[in-house]
Amino acid sequence: MAANNAHKAATDDQSVAETQYDTLAIEQSYLAEGQSRRVDEIRYAIKRLQSIPLTALQKKPEINIGSVVQLEKDIDKQQWFFLAPAAGGYRCKLAVQSNTINIVVITPQSPIGAAMMGKVLDDEISIQIAGKNITDFITMVN
Structure with missing residues (x-):
């Protein structure tokens, strides 16, 4: 959910850079990517833990x-x-x-x-x- 929200914020019209120093969209996309990776890591860990005989x-x-x-x-x-x-x-x-x-x-x-x-x-x-x-x-x- 957090990753989806960050992705939406990164691609929202309000996030379009107004100047070369406006990095809100870039920051939001980094956040979305990081949160997506963390979700994948957690899913992988859950699978590994469930696979313990x-x-x-x-x-x-x-x-x-x-x-x-x-x-x-x-x-x-x-x-x-x-x-x-x-x-x-x-x-x-x-x-x-x-x-x-x-x-x-x-x-x-x-x-x-x-x-x-x-x-x-x-x-x-x-x-x-x-x-x-x-x-x-x-x-x-x-």
């Missing part, structure tokens, strides 16, 4: 798509990672009994996701973030 969500020893993982340094913060094929960076909170659990969606393409793939409980992972080597241990895999 239910067996991938079952508890297993090796980390793969569908795994929920906690690292040692994140125990106190109740921080978990959900390894998914898309939607990396999405964050949510779940209330479980009297606890709040923080979940971050990561993909195998992310540095931490790539480091976790194929690992098992108590394995060590090492990643480099902003020029710093970070090492941690996998404490929970669901």
Whole structure:
């Protein structure tokens, strides 16, 4: 809807440039293009998430798509990672009994996701973030 509105605004008679410095129509067309791309990305992510087989969500020893993982340094913060094929960076909170659990969606393409793939409980992972080597241990895999 937003992409359609931006497209209409970009092609509207009111958006015709009055001077060479009037860039409203160009700005509206960039906005429409960006919003259309974002819609396509979201549709693609939804398809990828819907394609996760239910067996991938079952508890297993090796980390793969569908795994929920906690690292040692994140125990106190109740921080978990959900390894998914898309939607990396999405964050949510779940209330479980009297606890709040923080979940971050990561993909195998992310540095931490790539480091976790194929690992098992108590394995060590090492990643480099902003020029710093970070090492941690996998404490929970669901």
